[in-house]
Amino acid sequence: MEAGLRRFLVSFMPLALYLCYIVYTGKNVPKPRTSGCSLLPHSHYWIASKRIVTPHEIISGAVEINGGRIISLVKEKDWHETVKNKPVIDYGNAVVMPGLIDVHAHLDDPGRTEWEGFPSGTKAAAAGGITTLIDMPLNSHPSTVSKETLQLKINAAKGRIFVNVGFWGGLVPENAFNASILENLLDAGALGLKSFMCPSGINDFPMTDSSHIKEGLSVLAKYKRPLLVHAEKQQEIELDDGVDDPRSYSTYLKTRPASMEETAIRELLTVAKDTRIGGPAEGAHVHIVHLADSRSSLELIKEAKINGDSLTVETCPHYLAFSSEDIQDGDTRFKCAPPIRDAPNKEKLWEALMDGDIDMVSSDHSPSAPELKLFAEGDFLRAWGGISSLQFVLPVTWSYGLKYGITLEKLVSCWSEKPAKLASQDLKGAIAIGKHADIAVWEPEEEFDLDGNHPVHLKHPGISAYMGSRLTGKVLATFVNGNLVFEDGKHAPAACGTTILA
Numbered sequence: 262m263e264a265g266l267r268r269f270l271v272s273f274m275p276l277a278l279y280l281c282y283i284v285y286t287g288k289n290v291p292k293p294r295t296s297g298c299s300l301l302p303h304s305h306y307w308i309a310s311k312r313i314v315t316p317h318e319i320i321s322g323a324v325e326i327n328g329g330r331i332i333s334l335v336k337e338k339d340w341h342e343t344v345k346n347k348p349v350i351d352y353g354n355a356v357v358m359p360g361l362i363d364v365h366a367h368l369d370d371p372g373r374t375e376w377e378g379f380p381s382g383t384k385a386a387a388a389g390g391i392t393t394l395i396d397m398p399l400n401s402h403p404s405t406v407s408k409e410t411l412q413l414k415i416n417a418a419k420g421r422i423f424v425n426v427g428f429w430g431g432l433v434p435e436n437a438f439n440a441s442i443l444e445n446l447l448d449a450g451a452l453g454l455k456s457f458m459c460p461s462g463i464n465d466f467p468m469t470d471s472s473h474i475k476e477g478l479s480v481l482a483k484y485k486r487p488l489l490v491h492a493e494k495q496q497e498i499e500l501d502d503g504v505d506d507p508r509s510y511s512t513y514l515k516t517r518p519a520s521m522e523e524t525a526i527r528e529l530l531t532v533a534k535d536t537r538i539g540g541p542a543e544g545a546h547v548h549i550v551h552l553a554d555s556r557s558s559l560e561l562i563k564e565a566k567i568n569g570d571s572l573t574v575e576t577c578p579h580y581l582a583f584s585s586e587d588i589q590d591g592d593t594r595f596k597c598a599p600p601i602r603d604a605p606n607k608e609k610l611w612e613a614l615m616d617g618d619i620d621m622v623s624s625d626h627s628p629s630a631p632e633l634k635l636f637a638e639g640d641f642l643r644a645w646g647g648i649s650s651l652q653f654v655l656p657v658t659w660s661y662g663l664k665y666g667i668t669l670e671k672l673v674s675c676w677s678e679k680p681a682k683l684a685s686q687d688l689k690g691a692i693a694i695g696k697h698a699d700i701a702v703w704e705p706e707e708e709f710d711l712d713g714n715h716p717v718h719l720k721h722p723g724i725s726a727y728m729g730s731r732l733t734g735k736v737l738a739t740f741v742n743g744n745l746v747f748e749d750g751k752h753a754p755a756a757c758g759t760t761i762l763a
């Protein structure tokens with residue numbers, strides 16, 4: 262596929278001259294809806310492709326977009342009767358699918374914008390085919406644990422986001438037993454709550470136990486919104502100074518064994534059962550974030566689902582791409598919690614994702630200022646934990662998934678449909694009539710190197726564990742609310758993403 266905006270002529274030749282006329286003479290071309298929001302001068306147009314991923318099948322045809330919504334969908338054979346004198350952007354053989362919805366990102370805004378921030382983070386998202394992300398309540402400052410602190414987030418996002426952004430609130434000991442604080446936070450638009458069962462690393466975001474979680478679930482039940490849980494429980498682990506080198510990844514791995522996840526999940530499930538039909542928190546939902554242990558923890562989750570708990574689980578691209586055996590001494594770009602485990606564990610994660618036992622994938626994009634990664638010392642025990650990945654999650658999931666038989670449908674299920682459901686975004690996550698025109702266009706066969714020549718929009722590309730990789734699946738274009746916000750390395754000049762409030 263040729264680069265550039267003007268690929269109007271490829272697959273529907275009888276219309277080519279006419280469309281050419283529309284585009285290049287400027288006749289019948291509506292004025293842009295909001296200046297600068299889109300790289301296209303139209304709000305009513307068609308996107309054509311040989312591979313459009315719809316909920317039931319992959320079609321060759323076109324999607325009609327008007328006013329930010331998908332208003333019709335036609336197969337190629339019906340094209341001539343249907344298409345009216347509107348501009349067509351023909352992406353040829355590139356895949357057109359719903360934009361990714363990342364339910365787990367830390368953009369650190371306001372308060373720690375030297376780590377990331379809304380403008381750079383959402384530009385990276387747009388460049389990666391992500392059209393909506395839900396921002397976590399911590400790593401920004403202050404943490405989002407009340408109506409007032411949510412308002413700070415909303416204010417900070419205003420006019421500074423290139424994709425749509427929603428917000429999780431925080432469940433912490435301070436608000437867990439105070440239903441009115443939680444209700445105010447949820448009334449103000451938090452899409453759900455997030456809590457930690459171990460220290461979060463952020464002082465104003467302390468950890469919760471199952472008693473706090475039980476209270477949180479009873480409030481969430483009334484709102485029918487989810488609780489997202491970081492499920493690791495601290496253990497006393499002794500290191501031997503003479504043997505356990507802090508520069509060695511295996512030392513870090515030793516400090517966070519799979520049993521930490523298993524213990525936390527076991528405790529969590531004692532209250533997650535409240536979400537069953539007829540249970541005291543029916544209507545609430547529990548979502549386990551970034552599962553890394555594919556053995557006993559996963560078995561517990563499968564069993565709870567069978568027993569009727571309203572429960573879902575995500576994993577992240579870094580657990581699907583990397584294994585502990587390959588992490589070099591001192592390379593703290595790979596530090597995250599829970600940690601990246603061994604290769605057989607990774608195989609089982611893929612199996613679970615492909616079988617549907619793991620419901621979805623999220624980035625857990627969690628950058629920091631580069632100095633906090635302590636690259637000079639390479640000390641895994643003291644470096645900031647968090648993988649920086651936002652722009653790369655689509656090609657990473659695809660590249661590493663090919664070996665396990667990943668399909669376009671699977672990709673849409675775990676990156677768009679199920680995340681949309683978790684965040685209660687009924688109008689997102691599918692290419693279907695009436696849905697928001699949030700669309701990713703990409704070339705699944707195109708390979709590229711993530712090297713110094715690759716335009717990376719994250720604030721600190723150097724801390725990303727993916728730099729230096731060769732990936733398959735290049736994002737060509739991203740549409741958000743019908744605006745072409747990214748194409749060929751270029752962003753729309755204005756930041757016109759919307760804040761999503763419940």
Ligand SMILES: [Zn+2]
Nearest residue numbers: 365397625627
């Ligand atoms: Zn996180």
